[in-house]
Amino acid sequence: MRKAFEPKVSIVTGAASGIGRAIAAELVARGSRVVVADLDADGATRAAAELGPLASAATLDVADAAAVTALVQRVTAEHGRLDVMVNNAGIAIGGLLEELDERHWDKALAVNLRGVINGVTAAYEVMRAQGSGHILNTASLAGLIPAPAMLPYTTTKHAVVGLSTALRAEAASQGVRVSVLCPGFVDTPLLDDVYAAPASFGGSSVRARVRLLQPRFLTPEQTAKRAVDGLAANKAVIPVGFLAHLTWRTLRYAPPVA
Numbered sequence: 444m445r446k447a448f449e450p451k452v453s454i455v456t457g458a459a460s461g462i463g464r465a466i467a468a469e470l471v472a473r474g475s476r477v478v479v480a481d482l483d484a485d486g487a488t489r490a491a492a493e494l495g496p497l498a499s500a501a502t503l504d505v506a507d508a509a510a511v512t513a514l515v516q517r518v519t520a521e522h523g524r525l526d527v528m529v530n531n532a533g534i535a536i537g538g539l540l541e542e543l544d545e546r547h548w549d550k551a552l553a554v555n556l557r558g559v560i561n562g563v564t565a566a567y568e569v570m571r572a573q574g575s576g577h578i579l580n581t582a583s584l585a586g587l588i589p590a591p592a593m594l595p596y597t598t599t600k601h602a603v604v605g606l607s608t609a610l611r612a613e614a615a616s617q618g619v620r621v622s623v624l625c626p627g628f629v630d631t632p633l634l635d636d637v638y639a640a641p642a643s644f645g646g647s648s649v650r651a652r653v654r655l656l657q658p659r660f661l662t663p664e665q666t667a668k669r670a671v672d673g674l675a676a677n678k679a680v681i682p683v684g685f686l687a688h689l690t691w692r693t694l695r696y697a698p699p700v701a
């Protein structure tokens with residue numbers, strides 16, 4: 444029989460805005476205390492206040508491993524446990540290879556990949572010791588298929604899918620569940636960066652191309668509900684949106700390459 448999903452203590456990174464904020468709200472609605480952790484201190488404070496008494500704010504740069512460990516340890520010490528760690532903070536950095544320099548790559552790797560590794564490492568230590576817990580990492584449809592002219596984003600999101608699915612196997616024996624979220628386009632401020640990023644990708648026509656790929660954007664709330672339902676059902680990969688579903692089904696059922 445499946446264990447009931449009744450989280451009491453959760454941390455969500457990048458929770459001041461968009462998908463992270465909606466996941467925090469969904470976890471609060473299911474009765475969990477939630478730490479709204481974000482680089483944007485004011486945004487985190489505002490979001491926590493809006494989410495009510497079960498939510499509290501923390502300022503956090505996920506790229507800072509020591510800070511992530513300190514937050515996870517503090518929350519666990521305060522509440523005696525950590526049930527859910529959502530490594531969601533991410534940034535959209537795009538461009539063709541010739542347009543990118545070291546700073547673009549370092550930034551994308553630091554936030555989108557190191558940030559997730561930092562959260563996973565800190566949470567796994569605590570959850571392994573308590574013999575239970577859920578880790579949810581936010582990747583993207585761009586973690587399953589390439590997003591054109593979004594090289595650093597595609598690279599880091601593919602790595603997050605790889606990290607999550609590989610860790611899932613070893614974590615299961617420790618009572619820790621690992622899932623990865625792969626949404627298509629979601630209506631959040633991050634999309635402004637997608638539109639702004641690669642001039643070479645067509646400038647203002649990027650919006651039109653995105654709309655062509657996915658005519659109707661997902662809402663953060665839809666995405667969050669699917670994410671938390673997927674977590675409760677212990678899904679390895681949680682695709683959200685038609686394209687992501689199609690892609691994941693196709694990949695999953697693809698015969699092994701000879």
Ligand code: NAD
Nearest residue numbers: 457459460461462482504505531532533583628629631633
């Ligand atoms: P968003 O911009 O609304 O929210 C991202 C949040 O992360 C912001 O509050 C920001 O302050 C925070 N953040 C950025 N860098 C940080 C850092 N170093 N440490 C801590 N917090 C930091 O964007 P969103 O669309 O909600 O994105 C959330 C996640 O979902 C990202 O990982 C993104 O790649 C992923 N995603 C988004 C879409 C989409 O279409 N919006 C699709 C698939 C995946």
